[in-house]
Amino acid sequence: MNKDQHTSEGKEVDWTGFLPGIAIDCVMVGYNEKQLKVLILEYKETGFFALPGGFIRRNENLDVAAQRVLQKRTGLEGIQLNQFHTFGSLNRYAPEPMRKIMKKNGLQPAEDHFLLQRFVSTAYYALVNFEQAEPIADFLSDSCRWYDINQLPKLLWDHRDIIQKALESLRKNIDDAAVGLTLLDEEYTMRELRTLYETILDKEINRSSFHRKMVNSGRLERVGKKSTGKAHRSPYLYKFVSN
Amino acid sequence: MNKDQHTSEGKEVDWTGFLPGIAIDCVMVGYNEKQLKVLILEYKETGFFALPGGFIRRNENLDVAAQRVLQKRTGLEGIQLNQFHTFGSLNRYAPEPMRKIMKKNGLQPAEDHFLLQRFVSTAYYALVNFEQAEPIADFLSDSCRWYDINQLPKLLWDHRDIIQKALESLRKNIDDAAVGLTLLDEEYTMRELRTLYETILDKEINRSSFHRKMVNSGRLERVGKKSTGKAHRSPYLYKFVSN
DNA sequence: ACAAAAGTGTTCTCGGTACACCCATGC
DNA sequence: GCATGGGTGTACCGAGAACACTTTTGT
Structure with a gap:
């Protein structure tokens, strides 16, 4: 494990180490009590909910970055990730919530702050074991929890669409995905x-x-x-x- | 049609108008004489070949940007584009050929020139009518031609992989794609x-x-x-x- | 009349569906 | 022994494969 992964969880993040304008969103799917669950972050004191995501280091493969995001939020390694779509609509660009989130975290971001750009986001889904995963919050969020896929809170940006598309993709690939392997005991x-x-x-x-x-x-x-x-x-x- | 589309084809391009680090590659598939064809660009005086591609304007949807690329290279509008994968491997980052291409075009790019960055590329494929399409070269290339998919020239970067994945995707979707509608008369x-x-x-x-x-x-x-x-x-x- | 290629019908096989019956288990 | 629910066998149905037969056309 990289040592600087810990510092990147602190408040002073060196954003220049990441590719600008490209994000990764992960739909981590679990299964418990006959219900599909999705890992959702709740941002501090804002009532905002979103998918766990992250950015790509300048010297890092896209797929590896996705693995890193997954590992950070679940503690799990070696989980298969499936890239299913890249979202690049203009109406993703709505920086107000992020500005508010940052302010609640004591930050005073400049107008052109890294996190306030327009992002194109490549989305992955992963099937993770509900028992083994240990949801870990972001440095901007105070919780990372499982939500029933049918009882999701209102999500920021287009994250609802992303989950919908992940589900469609999972359904299409269900026979290849060996779903039982990861979602069940x-x-x-x-x-x-x-x-x-x-x-x-x-x-x-x-x-x-x-x-x-x-x-x-x-x-x-x-x-x-x-x-x-x-x-x-x-x-x-x-x-x-x-x- | 936008007027500035013409100026963007000249040598003085305002690269600040595009999102940095994100590209689009299009696999345009045609059909003629019982062979699948792919549109390939040849860069001036270099013997370098690559897929037609482009970048995303700051105020433009990802899908619309792909439409624009397709329209630029074929003259066709309203063709269905299918996003099939986003390529973000580190070994895509090989700026030497592009530096050479730019020099052959009389440009002396700075080390951090827009075109010499690392790019993550979202790839689309489109089925276009071989007869109706009119391949139009890039401002950096002197030809845009159809190549038999089984007799492609050596391509730059990972473009060979991109075509391979496009073909796999097309095969998977062949029954939905109404291939006859666009590839045949x-x-x-x-x-x-x-x-x-x-x-x-x-x-x-x-x-x-x-x-x-x-x-x-x-x-x-x-x-x-x-x-x-x-x-x-x-x-x-x-x-x-x-x- | 014949060859060639397209249209069409028959049969077989393979999965999935529907339904039945068999088995194990706790009350 | 009876209800419950999982395991398994049989019959049916629809789609594709294999094959044969029919139709059309130019020579």
């Missing part, structure tokens, strides 16, 4: 996996064909049985095989 | 449409199932017959219905 029942699919796709899935499809995919391994304590046959447990 | 035979699909996907397609799939899609209208002059049944002509 290591071992899970077929019912749990199907419920996850149903939650993401927001539609019911046929039980037996889903079962067969998953078994035939060759990516699942049956590892044992789960005693549910319920009055019925105990389901098998599965886990993903890397192969 | 207005009316065409089923054979011609299938050959186009086969060219894009680089694999043979079953004749009868392709026929039925297209007819059943409801997006084709049979408009007449074509007399081929050959010794066989003359095929029907089809065209896309908008609906």
Whole structure:
């Protein structure tokens, strides 16, 4: 881990170390109690909410910068990030909220301050384990928390659209994404996996064909049985095989 | 059309009017004689080849900037552009060729000249009609020509990768893209449409199932017959219905 | 009449859907 | 033993593949 990552979390950030006008936004998706969750930052004393984001160092790959943002907000490393769109509409440019945020943090930004530029933002989504992630706030924000994707607070700028597009992208790639691998515990029942699919796709899935499809995919391994304590046959447990 | 579009083609460009560090690259795909073509620029007296690209005005949407680039190089308006990826790897940063290009054009760029920065580039592809497009060179290049996608010259930077990714994206979206609508003439035979699909996907397609799939899609209208002059049944002509 | 290429029908196969029945488990 | 819910088998349906047959056209 870089030593200066800590200093960049302080209030005195050397913005010249970053590419101007280009940002990264990350839609980090979790899953808990049959609901999709998204990590959202709340800025100090403003009631403003936004996606976690960051900037690209002058000597850093775009993808690596995204990894860094993800690692900073979740403490997790090596999570697969999926770039899905770059947002560059003019109506993203609304610096007032950011000015207010900075003032609440005791800063008096110049009109041309780094954070008050127009930004084009490349967006990524990542599937992260709800249990393992430890949401960590920004230096401008006082919380980084999971929100149900259906009960998001009002978000700044176009971040609502970004989440919507991330969800569409996830749905399109669900079969490649090995969603169970990262969103569920290591071992899970077929019912749990199907419920996850149903939650993401927001539609019911046929039980037996889903079962067969998953078994035939060759990516699942049956590892044992789960005693549910319920009055019925105990389901098998599965886990993903890397192969 | 903006009047200053002409001046921006001259040698004295006001680079401060553009967002720094962000570029747009366009993979314009055409089709002729059973081959996919891509528009490629050749820079003056350097033997350097690259994709047509451009930059984003300070007061311009990203998508609109891409439209502008496309319009500049083909003369066509209203073509659908598909954003497919943003390239931000560090090994894109190789300013030497651009320095050489500028020198060949009689410019003596400062080390920190706009064009010599590191760029992150958002890439689009567009399907354009080979006949209707009129390739127009850049102010730094002396030609803008169609190249067979399988016989591309050696390209600068990562432009080869960009084309590859554009092709993958096109293949994935081929059924939505209404490729026949833009890549073929207005009316065409089923054979011609299938050959186009086969060219894009680089694999043979079953004749009868392709026929039925297209007819059943409801997006084709049979408009007449074509007399081929050959010794066989003359095929029907089809065209896309908008609906 | 024949060859060539397009249109069209039949059959097969593969997944997904629907539905049934079998199994295990706690009450 | 009965209700509950997961596992699994069978029948059906639709799309694509393979193949054959029909239609049209110029020679």
